[in-house]
Amino acid sequence: MGSTANSQKKILILYYSYSSQTKNLLQAIMSGMDTSPVSVFMQRIEPVVTQHFPFGSVSKTIWKMLLTFFRQRLLIQPLPDACFQDYDLIILAGPTWSYNPSGPVLALFDRDGKKLFNDQIVIPLISCRGYWRMHWWGLKRLLTKCGATVPNLIVFSHPSHEPWRTLGVFLKLAGKVPERIPWMKKHYPKYGHTIAQLAEAERFGTQLAEVLVSGGNFAEIEFKTGPALYNKS
Secondary structure, X not given: OOOOOOOOXXXXXXXXXXXXXXXXXXXXXXXXXXXXXXXXXXXXXXXXXXXXXXXXXXXXXXXXXXXXXXXXXXXXXXOOHHHXXXXXXXXXXXXXXXXXXXXXXXXXXXHHHHHHHOOOXXXXXXXXXXXXXXXXXXXXXXXXXXXXEOOOOEEEEOOOOOOHHHHHHHHHHOOOOHHHOHHHHOOOOOOOOOHHHHHHHHHHHHHHHHHHHHOOOHHHOOOOOHHHOXXXX
């Protein structure tokens, strides 16, 4: 992204990624920003205790799903000072865990929410298997409570159809390889996001940078993501 000249607009990308799906989307978004005069600082939210992917068994997966349904927090490492500067745009990204923001993101709000997001423009990016609305409502409420402006939302869901999508994600978290199970692979050919979705993410990055540099309205960007069935309701 080059130098941080005063004329450049500044973007903070703050994220948690468990299985690298969110990280892959963000790298594509950053690629789309490469030709714009913007300065981007990207920071992963790091749990104190490393979260290994996958969980490795059916019982561990069920237990983790139960804990995350009740919004379990995971303690996180301190953020670098660079995260607490004034930015022209913050992208807050992470996966949906049992209909909620992930444990590291919830812990971030508990500790640093107001300091990070007060008087900032924040666009959330959600990576999920499909059920994202409760995550979005909760996240928007938390950001608004911290004093942020939330003009838009980006959602990427895994593209397989239900019930195969939910079953495939569950099996993957349990340490199985659903893409290779004969009765599953026809319905669930791939875990996570597709090459086409990464191309969409790159296009969104270009749009975000262009709107930021031109002084446009983020609310007017149409983040249509195919199978995510996104709308602003």
